[in-house]
Amino acid sequence: xxxxxxxxxxxPQVNGVVTSLQALTAELKAxxxxxxxxxxxxxxxxxxxxxxxxxxxxxxxxxxPMIRAFQPDCVHLATEGPLGWAARCxxxxxxxxxxSAIHTRFPEYVNxxxxxVPLRWGYAFLRAFHRxxxxxxxxxxxxxxxxxxxxxxxxxxxxKGVDTDLFxxxxxxxxxxxxxxxxxxxxxAEKNVAAFLDLDLPGEKRVVGDGPLRGELERRYxxxxxxxxxxxxxxxxxxxxxxxxxxxxxxxxxGLVMLEALACGTPVAAFPVTGPLDVLVEGxxxxxxxxxxxxxxAALELDRGRCAEEAGRLSWRASALEFLARQPLLDGGPxxxxxxATP
Numbered sequence: 099x100x101x102x103x104x105x106x107x108x109x110p111q112v113n114g115v116v117t118s119l120q121a122l123t124a125e126l127k128a129x130x131x132x133x134x135x136x137x138x139x140x141x142x143x144x145x146x147x148x149x150x151x152x153x154x155x156x157x158x159x160x161x162x163p164m165i166r167a168f169q170p171d172c173v174h175l176a177t178e179g180p181l182g183w184a185a186r187c188x189x190x191x192x193x194x195x196x197x198s199a200i201h202t203r204f205p206e207y208v209n210x211x212x213x214x215v216p217l218r219w220g221y222a223f224l225r226a227f228h229r230x231x232x233x234x235x236x237x238x239x240x241x242x243x244x245x246x247x248x249x250x251x252x253x254x255x256x257x258k259g260v261d262t263d264l265f266x267x268x269x270x271x272x273x274x275x276x277x278x279x280x281x282x283x284x285x286x287a288e289k290n291v292a293a294f295l296d297l298d299l300p301g302e303k304r305v306v307g308d309g310p311l312r313g314e315l316e317r318r319y320x321x322x323x324x325x326x327x328x329x330x331x332x333x334x335x336x337x338x339x340x341x342x343x344x345x346x347x348x349x350x351x352x353g354l355v356m357l358e359a360l361a362c363g364t365p366v367a368a369f370p371v372t373g374p375l376d377v378l379v380e381g382x383x384x385x386x387x388x389x390x391x392x393x394x395x396a397a398l399e400l401d402r403g404r405c406a407e408e409a410g411r412l413s414w415r416a417s418a419l420e421f422l423a424r425q426p427l428l429d430g431g432p433x434x435x436x437x438x439a440t441p
Contacts, residue, residue: 100132101425102170104161106179108137111151112307112327113284114354115201118258118417119176125418134168136161136181149286149310158184165189172197172425178204178227190230195426197233199256200224200245203372206349207288221248228252232426237352238376254424258354259414264330265361267406268338277301279394280340280364282333282355283347285309293346295319297391306336337362342397345374346390353377356384360409363402367393383408 103123107115119135126133141160143153161184165173173189175182175198182198189196205220228234228250235256236242242253278301281294286309295303295315303322305315316324328336337343343359345368353373356366366384368374378384383405387393 099171102173104136104185105176121414162188198231199235203349233424259417260357265358267363277341282306285311290346294344360405363406365397365400367397
């Protein structure tokens with residue numbers, strides 16, 4: 099098939115959405131499908147206010163002709179940004195079907211950054227975007243139930259995976275002599291990183307990632323090591339050398355970094371909220387507690403081999419096949435299972 103994916107999130111951004119789409123694209127191509135991504139890299143962009151790392155495309159009149167030129171069999175709208183809205187409007191106007199995805203709890207993120215914006219406004223925005231979609235993809239059953247309660251329709255599961263060729267235990271690496279508590283992710287308000295850095299923990303705290311709060315966090319927490327972005331094998335080594343990955347977010351819908359850490363044998367400490375509740379097995383791959391310090395200390399006792407074993411059950415190939423099974427044809431046909439092409 100000819101598959102078009104429209105996303106406002108793409109490299110050089112580093113986040114779970116980009117990681118998921120990169121893995122999906124590689125698997126779809128390996129299955130013999132032709133994939134085109136419409137990303138900000140093909141457009142003129144302005145930096146997002148208060149978050150300049152995120153580019154916002156503005157020459158959106160080019161989206162429709164690009165869709166027409168590619169002549170896709172199906173279209174997936176990965177984000178609700180300017181490119182996603184432009185493609186949505188063009189497709190809806192012509193009565194063409196598409197799928198879409200909800201990757202983040204956007205209303206909670208907006209409310210956390212600008213408390214004067216009511217949650218209901220954020221959910222109204224999301225409902226408006228996804229209403230014409232024939233398949234609104236979400237990562238977990240809990241996420242599906244939550245968005246269903248807010249009036250969303252056509253919700254379907256699309257579970258994520260982990261690259262076990264890259265993320266795996268590194269027994270050849272020497273482990274630090276003290277406990278290492280690691281955070282991996284954006285340094286932004288919605289990630290609740292301070293909840294981790296405020297903890298009185300033994301050993302060392304390391305932070306992998308960047309974002310608008312990095313300067314402030316470095317000033318407030320001089321005892322933590324801020325390593326910036328890490329990718330590929332360097333990131334995998336960071337996971338493998340850590341004693342515990344600390345996941346302090348209260349609003350993430352999934353958290354791919356947890357799967358990556360587990361695949362490297364590193365257990366996870368988190369709050370008992372959506373995301374960790376869907377990814378972790380309490381007492382086996384992670385510890386969930388409203389007292390995050392207690393969760394961190396308890397996670398030190400978990401079996402690293404069992405963590406890697408559990409994460410190894412989840413592959414990006416299975417995720418890509420589930421994605422294909424959810425795609426409606428561009429002419430509005432039903433979401434029937436799509437057999438993979440012969441490579």
